[in-house]
Amino acid sequence: MSRFTLPRDLYHGKGALETLKTLKGKKAMICVGGGSMKKFGFLDRAEGYLKEAGMEVKIFEGIEPDPSVDTVMKGAAAMQEFGPDWIVAIGGGSPIDAAKAMWIKYEYPDCTFEDMCKVFGIPELRKKAHFCAISSTSGTATEVTAFSIITDYTKGIKYPIADFEITPDIAIVDPELAETMPKKLVAHTGMDAITHAIEAYVSTANSFYADSLAIHAIELIQENLVKSYNEDMTARDIMHDAQCLAGMAFSNALLGIVHSMAHKTGAAFDDHGAHIIHGAANAMYLPKVIAFNAKDPTAKKRYGVIADYMHLGGSSDDEKVKLLIDYLRKMNDDLNIPHCIKNYGADSFPTEQGFVPEEVFKERLHDIAANAILDACTGSNPRQPSQEEMEKLLLCCYYDTEVDF
Numbered sequence: 001m002s003r004f005t006l007p008r009d010l011y012h013g014k015g016a017l018e019t020l021k022t023l024k025g026k027k028a029m030i031c032v033g034g035g036s037m038k039k040f041g042f043l044d045r046a047e048g049y050l051k052e053a054g055m056e057v058k059i060f061e062g063i064e065p066d067p068s069v070d071t072v073m074k075g076a077a078a079m080q081e082f083g084p085d086w087i088v089a090i091g092g093g094s095p096i097d098a099a100k101a102m103w104i105k106y107e108y109p110d111c112t113f114e115d116m117c118k119v120f121g122i123p124e125l126r127k128k129a130h131f132c133a134i135s136s137t138s139g140t141a142t143e144v145t146a147f148s149i150i151t152d153y154t155k156g157i158k159y160p161i162a163d164f165e166i167t168p169d170i171a172i173v174d175p176e177l178a179e180t181m182p183k184k185l186v187a188h189t190g191m192d193a194i195t196h197a198i199e200a201y202v203s204t205a206n207s208f209y210a211d212s213l214a215i216h217a218i219e220l221i222q223e224n225l226v227k228s229y230n231e232d233m234t235a236r237d238i239m240h241d242a243q244c245l246a247g248m249a250f251s252n253a254l255l256g257i258v259h260s261m262a263h264k265t266g267a268a269f270d271d272h273g274a275h276i277i278h279g280a281a282n283a284m285y286l287p288k289v290i291a292f293n294a295k296d297p298t299a300k301k302r303y304g305v306i307a308d309y310m311h312l313g314g315s316s317d318d319e320k321v322k323l324l325i326d327y328l329r330k331m332n333d334d335l336n337i338p339h340c341i342k343n344y345g346a347d348s349f350p351t352e353q354g355f356v357p358e359e360v361f362k363e364r365l366h367d368i369a370a371n372a373i374l375d376a377c378t379g380s381n382p383r384q385p386s387q388e389e390m391e392k393l394l395l396c397c398y399y400d401t402e403v404d405f
């Protein structure tokens with residue numbers, strides 16, 4: 001038996017933000033990031049709509065990109081004090097993910113961060129508050145997923161919290177919010193979305209339900225991501241839906257080792273000022289992981305199906321896998337994303353010598369590989385890598401060398 005869970009309601013299309021006027025409750029806490037939602041007027045509008053709904057509103061702001069355990073604890077304390085019956089998270093993946101973890105701690109004050117990280121081990125929520133998520137980036141789809149990614153900066157590791165309990169009650173997917181994204185954010189979040197769809201499609205937990213969403217997401221992203229990056233606003237709006245479809249797929253079919261590796265490399269070099277942005281990490285690792293996973297016959301077939309839906313041509317599955325890898329690499333080029341960590345510059349753009357030093361990468365390789373194997377996303381990957389294989393794969397991601405094992 002398998003389970004398929006989504007938010008109770010999903011409001012999409014321009015004007016969907018106004019749905020906030022219809023929420024029923026007494027107190028809403030809005031959780032928001034560093035300033036983009038305020039700057040573009042969406043925070044004020046959200047606050048106004050909730051007040052129109054008759055609610056008392058408090059704002060918890062300043063949630064940083066790749067939110068920390070510390071921020072989660074602070075937000076939960078603010079919730080404890082205010083006592084909201086609605087948590088409304090607005091912004092990119094970071095503030096929404098942080099708010100999900102705050103929600104757990106608010107409902108269960110004795111719950112530690114370690115407790116939260118027990119996969120599918122969250123106790124029943126909604127005794128104190130319901131959760132509404134409003135996404136402003138077109139990638140993580142956290143507005144519909146059962147995941148929250150929190151970084152433990154003392155260890156330099158991103159931990160996924162995974163449980164259908166944290167799937168929001170209401171998702172608002174209003175493309176107007178995504179129109180203000182700068183190009184780089186469009187590129188990174190868009191490649192995150194296609195990674196979600198592809199990993200979900202080849203995941204060992206795939207199902208007809210998730211497949212249909214994943215495939216349609218891939219088709220839409222293929223058609224619209226580069227256009228959206230080049231400021232075509234119709235394409236930008238479609239991408240907001242496409243990433244959400246990908247999210248519905250992966251929240252149920254789960255992910256694979258592209259994400260395991262992204263989670264374990266993202267913050268691993270922060271002490272060298274070298275943070276690898278989630279979507280960029282995925283974009284660099286995805287072609288490598290496809291080559292690795294395609295050694296599994298079922299995965300190879302499924303990559304072939306993806307290539308067919310993308311009309312890439314090829315007469316054998318081997319050819320189709322190669323064409324898919326080439327296509328994704330070309331997307332990276334079109335979006336100004338490098339192919340490997342060695343060429344990943346401080347500004348995330350391709351450069352001759354990136355900001356993760358070679359000797360530091362090699363020094364930490366063993367531990368990063370071991371942590372990636374232990375990541376919650378590894379279990380549903382079509383091929384289970386050994387420590388040696390994971391290290392080799394990470395080296396290919398560092399140097400952009402061919403995966404032939």
Ligand SMILES: NC(=O)c1ccc[n+]([C@@H]2O[C@H](COP(=O)([O-])OP(=O)(O)OC[C@H]3O[C@@H](n4cnc5c(N)ncnc54)[C@H](O)[C@@H]3O)[C@@H](O)[C@H]2O)c1
Pocket residue numbers: 033034035036037064065066067091092093094095097136137138139140141142145146147148149158177178179180181182185189192278279
């Ligand atoms: N929960 C999940 O299922 C899931 C899935 C994938 C990734 N993640 C996590 O999500 C985080 C990344 O989220 P993200 O990629 O959405 O970025 P983000 O939330 O970290 O935001 C990045 C930056 O973009 C700005 N921004 C956001 N929306 C904007 C807009 N519309 N216009 C202008 N600026 C805007 C923010 O202020 C911030 O400075 C990572 O921590 C990643 O690990 C979560």
Ligand SMILES: [Zn+2]
Pocket residue numbers: 140192196259278282
């Ligand atoms: Zn992701």
